Amino acid sequence: MVESALKLERARYERSALVEWLTTVDHKKIGILYFWSSLAFLLIGGLLALLIRTQLIVPDNTFLGPQTYNEVFTMHGTIMIFLVVMPLNAAFFNFFVPLMIGARDVAFPRLNAFSYWAFLFGSLLLLSSFLFGAAPDGGWFGYANLTSSRLYSPGLNIDFWVMGLQVLGVATLASALNFFVTIVNMRAPGMSLMRMPVFVWMTLVTAVLILLAFPSLTVGLVMIMFDRYFGTNFFNPAAGGDPVIWQHLFWIFGHPEVYILILPPMGMISEILPTFSRKPLFGYTFVVFAGIVIAFLSFGVWAHHMFAVGLGPVPNAVFATTTMLIAIPTGVKIFNWLGTLWGGAIEMKTALLFAASFIAMFTIGGISGVMHASVPVDYWQTDSYFVVAHFHYVLFGGSLLAIMAAIYYWFPKMFGRMLDERLGKLHFWLTLIGFNLTFFPMHFLGVDGMPRRVFTYSADMGWDLWNLVASIGAYLLGASTLLLFVNMLTTLRKPADAPADPWDGRTLEWAIPSPPPAHNFDVVPVVRGRDAFWIEKYGAEEVVGPAPERHGAESGHNPHNPHNAGSGDEAGHGSSAGHGQSAHIHLPPPSWFPLTTAAGLTLMGAGMVVHATESLASLGFPIVGLGIAMVVVSLLGWTFEPIHEESHA
Amino acid sequence: MQQGQPVVERAHPGPVTYVKIAVILAIVTIIEVATYYLESFFGAALVPILLVLSAAKFVLVVGFYMHLKFDAPLLRGMFAWGMTVAIGITLAMLALYKL
Amino acid sequence: MSDGTAVGHAPQAHHTTTGISHNKMLMWAFLASDCMFFGSLIWVYMVYRGRSLEGPYPQEILNIPYTSVSAAVLLLSSLAMVLALHGIQHGNMRRFRVWLGATAALGALFLGGQYFEFTEFYHHGLSLEQNLFGTTFFVLTGFHGTHVGIGIIWLVTLILMSLFGRLSPADAERVEIAGLYWHFVDIVWIVIFTLVYLIPY
Numbered sequence: 001m002v003e004s005a006l007k008l009e010r011a012r013y014e015r016s017a018l019v020e021w022l023t024t025v026d027h028k029k030i031g032i033l034y035f036w037s038s039l040a041f042l043l044i045g046g047l048l049a050l051l052i053r054t055q056l057i058v059p060d061n062t063f064l065g066p067q068t069y070n071e072v073f074t075m076h077g078t079i080m081i082f083l084v085v086m087p088l089n090a091a092f093f094n095f096f097v098p099l100m101i102g103a104r105d106v107a108f109p110r111l112n113a114f115s116y117w118a119f120l121f122g123s124l125l126l127l128s129s130f131l132f133g134a135a136p137d138g139g140w141f142g143y144a145n146l147t148s149s150r151l152y153s154p155g156l157n158i159d160f161w162v163m164g165l166q167v168l169g170v171a172t173l174a175s176a177l178n179f180f181v182t183i184v185n186m187r188a189p190g191m192s193l194m195r196m197p198v199f200v201w202m203t204l205v206t207a208v209l210i211l212l213a214f215p216s217l218t219v220g221l222v223m224i225m226f227d228r229y230f231g232t233n234f235f236n237p238a239a240g241g242d243p244v245i246w247q248h249l250f251w252i253f254g255h256p257e258v259y260i261l262i263l264p265p266m267g268m269i270s271e272i273l274p275t276f277s278r279k280p281l282f283g284y285t286f287v288v289f290a291g292i293v294i295a296f297l298s299f300g301v302w303a304h305h306m307f308a309v310g311l312g313p314v315p316n317a318v319f320a321t322t323t324m325l326i327a328i329p330t331g332v333k334i335f336n337w338l339g340t341l342w343g344g345a346i347e348m349k350t351a352l353l354f355a356a357s358f359i360a361m362f363t364i365g366g367i368s369g370v371m372h373a374s375v376p377v378d379y380w381q382t383d384s385y386f387v388v389a390h391f392h393y394v395l396f397g398g399s400l401l402a403i404m405a406a407i408y409y410w411f412p413k414m415f416g417r418m419l420d421e422r423l424g425k426l427h428f429w430l431t432l433i434g435f436n437l438t439f440f441p442m443h444f445l446g447v448d449g450m451p452r453r454v455f456t457y458s459a460d461m462g463w464d465l466w467n468l469v470a471s472i473g474a475y476l477l478g479a480s481t482l483l484l485f486v487n488m489l490t491t492l493r494k495p496a497d498a499p500a501d502p503w504d505g506r507t508l509e510w511a512i513p514s515p516p517p518a519h520n521f522d523v524v525p526v527v528r529g530r531d532a533f534w535i536e537k538y539g540a541e542e543v544v545g546p547a548p549e550r551h552g553a554e555s556g557h558n559p560h561n562p563h564n565a566g567s568g569d570e571a572g573h574g575s576s577a578g579h580g581q582s583a584h585i586h587l588p589p590p591s592w593f594p595l596t597t598a599a600g601l602t603l604m605g606a607g608m609v610v611h612a613t614e615s616l617a618s619l620g621f622p623i624v625g626l627g628i629a630m631v632v633v634s635l636l637g638w639t640f641e642p643i644h645e646e647s648h649a
Numbered sequence: 650m651q652q653g654q655p656v657v658e659r660a661h662p663g664p665v666t667y668v669k670i671a672v673i674l675a676i677v678t679i680i681e682v683a684t685y686y687l688e689s690f691f692g693a694a695l696v697p698i699l700l701v702l703s704a705a706k707f708v709l710v711v712g713f714y715m716h717l718k719f720d721a722p723l724l725r726g727m728f729a730w731g732m733t734v735a736i737g738i739t740l741a742m743l744a745l746y747k748l
Numbered sequence: 749m750s751d752g753t754a755v756g757h758a759p760q761a762h763h764t765t766t767g768i769s770h771n772k773m774l775m776w777a778f779l780a781s782d783c784m785f786f787g788s789l790i791w792v793y794m795v796y797r798g799r800s801l802e803g804p805y806p807q808e809i810l811n812i813p814y815t816s817v818s819a820a821v822l823l824l825s826s827l828a829m830v831l832a833l834h835g836i837q838h839g840n841m842r843r844f845r846v847w848l849g850a851t852a853a854l855g856a857l858f859l860g861g862q863y864f865e866f867t868e869f870y871h872h873g874l875s876l877e878q879n880l881f882g883t884t885f886f887v888l889t890g891f892h893g894t895h896v897g898i899g900i901i902w903l904v905t906l907i908l909m910s911l912f913g914r915l916s917p918a919d920a921e922r923v924e925i926a927g928l929y930w931h932f933v934d935i936v937w938i939v940i941f942t943l944v945y946l947i948p949y
Contacts, residue, residue, distance in 0.1 A: 107770040173781065181773045184723070185764040211777060212734050215785035223792070226887060231877035234792070234887075240801045240880050245792060248745075252738060252788075299734050300741075315745055639905075640914075664834055671827040678823065681946055682816045688948055696947055703942035706823075707935050714830050715931045716924075721768050724776045731780025735787030742791045 023590035025109035026518060030116050031095030032414060037120055038087035039485075044127070045079035046481055048072050053438070053474035056467050059459040069455035070137035071157070075130075077140030078161070081261065082168050083123045085399050089264040090119070092406055093179055093203050095414055099509035099516065100197045102188025102525045102532075107181040109588045110638065111174055117598035118171035125602055125609075126164030129157065136161035139453065141254065144235035144246035148227035159228065159612045162221050163605035169218050170601060176210035179203055188508075190527030194288070197507045198281060201288050202267030205295045206260050212299065213256035220249035229608070244309055251302035259298045261395060262362075263291055265402030266333060269355050272409050273337055275503050276352035277344025280531055283336040290329035290336075297326045307375050308382040316375045323373035330366055334359060349503070350424030354405030357432050361397025365390055368443070383453070386446025392439045404431065404484070409503065411488070416496035416515045423487040430480035437473025441466035506531040519585045593638040600630030661716055670713045677702050775925045779932050786936050789891060790943060793884045798949055800879035807949045809872045811865070818861040819941045822896075825854035826934045829927045836910075837924075839917040845907055848923070851930065852903040855896050862893050885944065892940060895933045902926050 024030065051072050055064040064072060094116075098106055106112050129135045134156040138147040147158045183204045187196070196204075223234040224246070233239035235246050274281045281287060303311060303319040337359050346352065368390040372378045381387055404427075412418050445466050450457060457463050501510040508525055509516070511533045529535045604627035611620020681702050684691055691698060712718035717725050764770060828851040835843035866886070874882045906926060909915040915922070 108774065177774055177777050177781070180777050181770050185766055185768065185770055185773055187765045191765075208730070211781040212731060212784050215781055216738075216788045219785060219788035219792070222887070222891075226876070226883075232883040232887065233877070233880050234883055239883075240799045241796070241883075245795065248742065249788060249792070299738065311745065661834075661837075664831055667827060667830045667834070671824070674823050675820065678816065678820055681942070682812065685812050685946060685948075699942050699946050703938050703946075706938045710823075710826060710931055710935050710938070714826050714934075715928055721766065723766060724768065724773070727773075727776050727780050728783075731783035735783040738784075739787055739791040739794065742795055746795045 020590065022595055023113075023592050025105075025113050025588050025591060025594070027094050027098050027106050027109065027112060028414075028516060028518075028520075030112055031091050031093075033116050034087050034091035034094055034119070035414070037123070038084050038091060041079055041083040041087075041123060042481070043485075045076055045084055046478060048076040048079065050474055050478050052076060053471040055455060056457075057471040058468070059457050059461070059464055061456050064455060066455045067137065070453075071135035073453060074136045074139050074161075078126065078136065078165075080395070081140060081257070082165065083126070085261050085395065085403070086172065087119055088403050089206070089261070089399075090115075090175060092199075092264065092268065092403075092410065093175075096410065096509055097179060097182060097200055097203050098186070099413075099512070099520060100200050100507050101183065101186060101191055102508050102521060102527065103182065103186040104520050104524075104585065105588065106178050107186055108178050110591050110594050111178050113591070113594035114598055115171045115175035115178065117595045118167055118174070118601055121598050121602035122164050122167030122171055122605070125167060125605055126160060129160035129164075132156060132160075134160060136164075141250055142224070142246075143250075144224060144227070144243040145237065145241075148224045148235040148243070148246065150228055156609055156612055158224070159609045162225050162228070163608050166218065166221050166225075167602050167605050169214050169221070171598070172210055173214050176207040176214075180207040180211065183207070188525050188527055191532070192527075194285070195527055195530045195532065197267075198270035198284065198287055198291075199264070199267035202263045202270075202291055205291050206263050209256045209260050209263070209295050209298065213253045213260065216249050217253035217257075220246055220253070223249070225608070229611070244306070247306050247309065248302070251305045252299070254305065255302045256295075256298045258394070259294055261399050263294065265358070265399045265406075266291065268402045268406040268409075269337060269358055271507065272351050272355040272405050273340045274531075275409070275505055276347045276349055276355070277341050278347075278504070279340060279344040280506075280534075281336070282339030282342070283332075284530060286332050287336050290332040293329040294326060297322060297329075301326060304373060304378070307378045320373050320375050324370060327366065327370050327373075334363055334366075347503075349408070350419070350421055350428055351405045351408040351503075353425065353428045354401050354408065354431075357428070358398060358401040358405065361393055361401060361435070365393025365395075365397050368393065381446060383451055384446035385442040385450045385452060388452055389439050389442035389446060392442070396435060396439070401431070401435075404428075407484070407488075410509075411491070412498035412502050413509055413514045413516070415492060416498045416513075417491045417494055418498050418502060419487050419491050423483060427480050427483040427487060430476055430483060434473045434476030434478075434480055438470050438477055439473070441469045441473075445470075501533075504537075506534040508532050511536070518587060589642075591638070591641060593634045593641060597631055597634040597638065600627045600634055603627030603630060661719055662713060666713065670709055674706055674709060677706050769921060771925055772921065772928075775928050779928065782932065786892075786939075789888045790939065793888050794943060796880045796884045800881040802879050804869075804872050804874050804878070804881075805949065806881055806885070806944075809869055809874060810945055811868075812945060814861070814865065815941065815945050818858055818865075819937060821854050821861065822858045822934050822937050825851045825858070826931050828854060829930050833920070833923050833927050836915075836917055837920045841910060841917070844923070845910055848903055848907050852900050852907070855900045855903070855930075859893060859896055859900070862889065862896075888944070889940065892933065892936055895936070899926075899930050899933055902929065 021029065021033070024033075051064060052069070055061050055069055055072075094106070094112065098104065126136070136142075137157045138153060138161065142158065142161060146152050147161075183196070183200055193201075223232070226232040227234050227236065233241045235241050235243045237243065270281055270287055300322045301319060303315055304323045307316055307319070341356065368386070372381060372387070372390065408419055408424055445463055448463065450461070450463050457467075496515070498514040500513050502514070503510070508527075511525065512521060525532065604624050607620050607623030607625075607627055609620075610616050610623055613620070681699060684695060684699060688695060711728070717728065766773070828847045832844050832847035832851060835841070835845075835847055869882075869885075874885075876882055876886050903926060906915060906923060
């Protein structure tokens with residue numbers, strides 16, 4: 001039996017649960033680690049948001065004070081982007097991309113573990129700044145020369161920010177390399193590019209964006225670091241340096257970053273809408289190519305974040321044009337999602353509610369985005385609350401609503417348990433109402449002239465009402481997020497009884513048990529078309545309407561049946577069919593080296609922060625050296641570690 | 650990139666070709682350095698000439714030593730994509746600051 | 749670098765969708781990404797080119813004949829690298845080791861040259877803090893030098909592995925991948941040599 005063979009194999013690595021998680025190279029476990037870590041960071045980032053809204057709830061408030069307010073909004077932005085949305089996307093990349101392409105793992109399992117640990121340690125380095133009362137306070141964009149000169153930013157605040165982001169950048173790049181290779185190179189037989197689920201496509205596009213956008217941030221951060229530590233003049237106007245160079249470097253990264261945050265959620269939506277409409281995605285090819293076009297254009301629009309800097313009319317006009325062009329592929333996607341819903345047999349599950357609300361909310365954010373593309377309008381809106389409203393409609397109303405949909409959709413596959421639908425719907429309505437209550441009034445505040453990033457406003461500005469409304473909305477949002485956690489935690493205490501295919505899904509992850517076995521597929525599936533699992537269930541012709549009670553009927557005469565292990569009672573059948581092949585399943589053994597490499601890397605960053613202190617400066621470079629030594633030793637161990645067991649059944 | 654069909658690489662060139670390329674690279678480098686002493690002779694054409702010469706060296710190393718001329722088109726596309734974005738942004742920044 | 753993942757088995761043993769091994773594709777994706785890394789450093793250099801407010805200015809201290817020799821040394825190391833790869837691909841481990849040793853030695857010679865160039869400039873008063881030229885020059889060429897240094901460590905590791913019997917002609921692709929990295933560092937220098945040294949200030 002497969003099960004016993006696998007058990008034997010695993011027995012050799014029998015370790016405590018903690019060690020197992022610390023050394024795992026299983027993409028599903030790493031996905032779960034990403035999932036819970038970034039949800040924990042979501043709570044921290046959300047708490048900071050509530051602090052902001054509490055400070056602004058009434059005029060002339062003294063709840064936080066200017067310095068704390070700077071730290072709170074800087075960390076809120078940095079956490080939500082780098083520690084919440086990106087790693088939540090990564091959680092789903094990790095868990096589902098290999099399943100959706102019919103692979104047993106990612107191309108580089110240990111590199112994958114390294115990405116996670118570097119993400120976690122980098123995040124902790126960044127967050128540890130709170131313990132030293134030196135949280136970053138220069139905004140998530142860290143404009144030079146405020147951040148590059150110790151004259152203007154003494155203290156360790158910016159050092160924590162620079163070093164934390166450098167470590168996170170390495171983690172992200174490693175992850176992008178891994179998923180690029182995995183998707184291009186590890187697809188199951190028959191899974192041609194144009195048969196890949198849209199989520200996989202968007203993961204691929206995102207990986208390319210990361211590979212080309214993050215180096216610009218890395219270089220910019222290196223320059224800030226050199227200016228702060230070694231007295232270079234990159235952003236020093238006294239020596240002829242130009243702080244605007246940092247803005248270019250940052251936004252050449254920063255605008256693709258926006259799509260790094262939104263494209264994977266668009267992919268999630270493109271999986272969820274067809275499933276609950278019981279229709280294939282409308283205009284698959286258009287959705288895929290629109291994603292590619294968005295990615296391509298995203299490298300030519302960065303200066304629209306800098307219209308008010310004074311680049312001159314010609315650059316502004318060029319970047320305004322390219323920015324407006326991006327609205328076209330984005331609009332194409334929105335119409336395709338609407339077309340998917342149109343005429344479908346829609347099931348009003350929580351996942352669908354979140355997905356459908358994504359379309360509406362994201363469209364609002366998209367429209368205010370097109371408004372900013374016009375230079376004169378942007379002059380008027382820059383640095384006002386209108387911009388805050390805009391990007392929360394795309395990042396919360398877009399990315400996070402889609403991620404919520406994905407949580408409800410994929411939770412059963414990840415943990416083998418169905419989330420409670422009643423609590424889920426309550427969570428949805430509270431979120432939708434709270435979200436709009438918080439962020440829609442910010443449009444009014446912005447148009448009325450309320451600037452961003454100021455810690456208070458005076459009573460005679462007439463901004464009291466909408467600030468009060470926004471703050472009440474924020475508390476509602478906080479409550480709704482708690483509901484999600486209540487739902488997840490109570491669900492996890494129930495028995496794992498989710499069926500393999502609870503939503504009558506279309507893609508390969510639903511062909512295997514929930515949660516999937518360590519080796520994913522007993523037999524590598526053969527893909528016969530788009531919506532691979534649907535075709536196996538219902539044949540090539542599309543079926544619209546209620547699902548038949550059981551879908552295992554044809555598994556007997558199809559030797560390449562992907563849903564070989566269906567729900568619990570089918571497991572035996574599926575396993576025996578795949579017995580001949582599964583004797584050779586290799587599972588990569590666990591490894592400590594990813595963790596130690598990531599720890600060494602983070603130690604290097606931490607050493608640089610220590611070097612910037614007054615009392616412990618002399619310890620700084622020795623710690624950096626220790627980190628380098630740790631990385632080198634770990635990499636050597638990594639290289640010479642056997643990744644296949646010597647003897648094999 | 651055909652699904653499921655391994656890409657057959659064309660045979661890599663042998664040492665003779667490699668040495669020939671090295672000789673060409675050396676000659677181009679000598680010409681480049683020579684322009685430094687003949688700056689006034691070339692005048693305004695100097696910068697374009699230097700750019701073309703270094704681009705030629707670049708292409709020779711990538712094409713022959715890194716075998717991109719003989720390898721899978723996918724790899725060519727990947728590298729070309731990265732180069733295109735990098736060159737495009739460099740040109741845009743030069744236009745912004747130098748024009 | 750993350751090249752070690754396929755240690756212990758020939759890459760051909762793995763079936764991949766495109767027929768290209770994972771490791772090789774990883775390296776090319778990394779190089780595409782590294783284009784943007786050096787691209788960013790280079791465009792900042794170019795934008796700041798000639799904008800130093802005080803000396804020493806590049807035209808006063810750049811030594812073209814000296815750096816031309818350096819550039820030739822690095823180009824030559826690329827030739828040695830492909831010859832080493834050809835050696836291991838054809839089962840000639842001795843030739844492989846000799847040429848790979850030559851590659852690493854030429855790389856080390858280049859780094860030594862860079863060290864003397866840096867100290868020479870420093871004695872002329874050029875430092876990271878002195879002016880924009882010092883800032884951008886040292887950081888750009890310093891990062892390139894760091895890449896060369898990592899490459900040398902990588903090549904020496906490969907030589908040691910082959911001496912201890914951990915590298916056989918079946919692993920030729922691992923050498924090819926190290927070579928890709930090495931040649932990339934070389935072509936970056938081709939670009940830097942032209943933009944930083946040759947184009948008149």
